[in-house]
Amino acid sequence: MKTRRRPYAEQRPQDVGGGVWSVPVPIPGNPLGYTLVYAVESPKGPVLIDAGWNHPDAWEALSGGLGALGLDVSAVRGVVVTHFHPDHAGLAGQVREVSGAWIAMHEADAALVRMINEYEADAQADMQADMLRRAGADPAEAAQAVGERPVPPAQPDRVLRDGDLVDLPGRKLRALHTPGHTPGHICLHLEDADRLFTGDHVLPDITPHVGIYPYDRDDIDPLGDFLDSLDRVGDLGPLDALPAHEWIFPDVAARAVQIRHHHEEKLERLRALLAQRPQPLTIWEVASMMTWNRPWEDLAPVLKGMAAGEAAAHLRTLEARGLISRVTGVEPVRFHALDS
Structure with missing residues (x-):
């Protein structure tokens, strides 16, 4: 089944077959x-795959949408x-409160949730x-x-690792660690139906944000991890993809190849940009010279931060x-191209 993205007002809960239902949950003030x-x-x-943003309208959409499909939110067994991110984890705690459901996520993101919950809002802004x-x-x-700092997500009860089966009686739902968008992002392979819940890892039309925070870290490579994860998804073959945004689409492997190609082209353009410059560039300067969905000067300040x-x-x-x-030894950090 395949549908195109429509405004939220036109979205409806639906049975997508094979014992799977989808419920659109609004993200207030977000173009997605x-x-x-x-x-x-x-x-x-x-068992729910994601839960939506922590907002009264989102809760009404989630609980009401499940009800329209003949499902009671109080009967939910678990949330994977x-x-x-808040548009995925935000309502998981509220689902747990009304149903007693467990919450599961990858151990790397569970560690980030612990850190976020322990961090003072003022300290985070200063950082x-x-x-x-x-x-x-x-x-x-x-x-x-x-x-602005969103409401921190609820701490999960369970952690998942690559290859773990989710506690889903009568079904076979396996976690596939696909880092990049976040360190602990997972896709979920419904092996008994040959479908893949892709979260934000593989979307049909847009590409997910992949960034480094703090920007000047040199001990991680999230984009490299993301590209490797695309290859892992591609190895699963032409499965139907059930993403967290936009629409359901066929052949996730073909889309993964397209996204990898997009980033390889972007990397080559960036290497050429640095090679043309006589002086090293800061991250902020590089971001201002890259191509975004609108001119740099028209980006809101927060979006400039994400672009960086x-x-x-x-x-x-x-x-x-x-x-x-x-x-090395300078601040802000600067980059230059090496000889080919």
Whole structure:
């Protein structure tokens, strides 16, 4: 089954076959519009794939949408969170409160949730502003680009690792660790129906944000991890994909190849950009020169911060491949191309 993305007002809960239902849950003030939450049938109650944003309208949509499909939110057995972002994990705690459901996510994202819950909001804002300054943003830009802190997600009861089977009686739902968008992002292979819940890892039309935070880290390579994860998804073959946004689509392997090609082209353009510059560039300068969905000067400050995170991830992958190098001992950090 395949549908095109429509405005949230036109979305409806639906039976997508094989004991799986989808419920669109709104994301207030976000151009994505909604998260597709899936419910998977089992003899001991449905298990949700993601839960949606923590907001009264979202809760009404989730609980009401399940009810329209003949499912009671109080009967939910568990919530598997594909990753810790608030449009996926936000309502998991409330589902647990009304149903007693367990919450599961990958151990890497569970560790991030612990850290977020322990971090003071003011300290987080100061850390973000300092990170932006170290990337090359001036103090005024840094102050404007600090985003509001969403309500921290609930701590999971269970952690998943690559290859683990989800506690879903009568079905076979296996976790596939696909880091990049977050360190603990997982896709979920419904092996008894040959379908793949892709979360944000593989979407039919857009590509997920892959960034480094803090921007100047040199001990991780999230984009490299993301590209490797695309290959793993491709190895599963032409499965039907049930993503968290946009629409259900066929042949996830073909789409994974397209996304990899998109990033390889972006990496080559960035390497060429640095090679043309006589002086090393800061992350902020690089981000301002890259192509986004609108001109750099038209991006809201928070979106500039996200763009810088994505620029940093691409720079880090080029660095890991030995194509560029960072200038050490300076702040903000700067990068230059190496001779071919």
